[in-house]
Amino acid sequence: DTGVSQNPRHKITKRGQNVTFRCDPISEHNRLYWYRQTLGQGPEFLTYFQNEAQLEKSRLLSDRFSAERPKGSFSTLEIQRTEQGDSAMYLCASSFSGQGKLFFGSGTQLSVL
Amino acid sequence: SQQGEEDPQALSIQEGENATMNCSYKTSINNLQWYRQNSGRGLVHLILIRSNEREKHSGRLRVTLDTSKKSSSLLITASRAADTASYFCATVGGYQKVTFGTGTKLQVIP
Numbered sequence: 001d002t003g004v005s006q007n008p009r010h011k012i013t014k015r016g017q018n019v020t021f022r023c024d025p026i027s028e029h030n031r032l033y034w035y036r037q038t039l040g041q042g043p044e045f046l047t048y049f050q051n052e053a054q055l056e057k058s059r060l061l062s063d064r065f066s067a068e069r070p071k072g073s074f075s076t077l078e079i080q081r082t083e084q085g086d087s088a089m090y091l092c093a094s095s096f097s098g099q100g101k102l103f104f105g106s107g108t109q110l111s112v113l
Numbered sequence: 114s115q116q117g118e119e120d121p122q123a124l125s126i127q128e129g130e131n132a133t134m135n136c137s138y139k140t141s142i143n144n145l146q147w148y149r150q151n152s153g154r155g156l157v158h159l160i161l162i163r164s165n166e167r168e169k170h171s172g173r174l175r176v177t178l179d180t181s182k183k184s185s186s187l188l189i190t191a192s193r194a195a196d197t198a199s200y201f202c203a204t205v206g207g208y209q210k211v212t213f214g215t216g217t218k219l220q221v222i223p
Binding site for chain 1: 117119143144146148154155156157158161201203205208209210211212213214215216218
């Protein structure tokens with residue numbers, strides 16, 4: 001069990017560019033979650049998957065955000081046409097259905113200049 | 114979106130004292146969990162309490178749940194400097210959607 005892995009750890013980009021983050025969950029976990037966290041705030045729910053199926057996407061999330069989990073393994077989160085307000089820590093977590101406990105990665109810190 | 118609201122937002126205590134954090138939430142839940150986050154790191158699961166349970170213990174942690182008031186509390190007894198971190202409650206609803214609260218920042222002074 002190598003834990004949840006997120007890449008890259010840090011990403012600096014210019015406004016208007018597209019960025020993609022990757023999350024590798026714990027191998028036997030079938031649920032995968034994405035959250036966004038800004039300084040001093042709690043993690044804000046973005047979306048989650050059971051296997052390859054996306055169960056829900058936050059209504060607060062604009063169409064610039066998209067997430068995939070092909071084959072139910074790793075997941076990618078893409079932000080198109082980044083804005084300064086997208087600057088945040090993006091956290092990924094996984095769990096085994098029915099267990100409820102989430103295991104988090106270390107996150108990807110995005111800075112949009 | 115955030116389901117839970119925590120109180121206090123920040124708490125500063127002396128080592129050895131007890132720390133109590135409260136969480137209120139809005140909708141029905143399957144279970145409620147507490148997580149800890151050290152600065153700049155991911156969250157770590159501490160304890161889970163199911164909706165049909167009222168109290169649970171794990172080491173120095175004690176969690177209570179009152180579903181009629183939609184509230185939970187986390188008590189850390191005999192605090193240590195290493196307990197300094199942010200603590201979040203998380204509600205688990207239908208289809209295992211997990212939503213976090215706003216957090217309590219705990220500082221334990223040696």
